[in-house]
Amino acid sequence: MHPKVIFFDLGGVVCRFHRQRRLAALGEACGVPPERVESELYASGLISRWDRGLDASSEIHRTIREKLGFPGNIQALQEIWCSAFEPDPDVLALAGSLRPLHTALLTDNDHLLLDALPDLFPQVASHFDALLFSCRLGATKPEPTAFTRALDLMGIAPGESVFIDDRAVNVAAARDLGIAAIHFRDAAALGAALDGLLAR
Template structure:
């Protein structure tokens, strides 16, 4: 069982693109959008699953003056991500192993991902988002609940993330973990795993 982080691993994470698009749609600057969504703590709240996708849409409409539909906001929300085709190709080569996304993200993105990025969502057996667990990485509850969701033990799992704190947290629970830097490094690390335990970073 292999768990992959979304932003920074499976997809490049480009939050400025979301901020710019929202600013254009709402006739605001990207910095104003950032203050409303990030500085205020809304993004953190949503990543913890404290509002539904519909409630997020209502809040963005109320706080930013967003004029579009829920479906339009979902498409715009996904602009913060750009699939890494090389990583997706590596994931294809892992079958028949089971794979899952394990991401700190909100219900709006969870609902949007299969429609906006089917090439991402369709490659995984499950999409495990922090909004389902009420906690974000590196909180150990994220990892234990992900393991429970997939019915596997720590020793049966591998976790790939770009953040050192998340990798360290997973390792403390007995989950073999790799810190991602690029597709080439991940490929080499996965090859190394087939020969024995991997503890090095991927780049």
């Protein structure tokens, strides 16, 4: 197989995602328990709204100020937001080794993270030719639209791509569209799977 683009999920693949770390840090900054943060942002559906790109970073900041009493500026909020992510150096090294193939992040995340990523995680952003966040695509995985818009932005057909994700439902959705997809477990298994695909 000779793909033109390899899509990587962010949380759970390129970075380990620690949701509780974000909840605890934001709760501490606002003087409220993490359970309140969970209720106001996640259970309320706000996170899903933001992942779909319905609010810009400034509006996310304003909403968290109003709902939780966050006292800091938008940069302080971005630092807390990004604290949930822990880059996996082995996966990043693997992504870098794929050059000259094009690589892209294909992730369900909001404008707050998208705006912050190049500054707060330059070692992540620099490994990818495109940052295809759901907030830009207007759809989240496993919706077919999330994949088709990502393909359109990269100017490729489904059969010219590989998609890597830690969630089986997203992998299945990609395969249904004709995208070669790998269910991520760890960097070593991913390397072996990619070697097998690219050797075909």
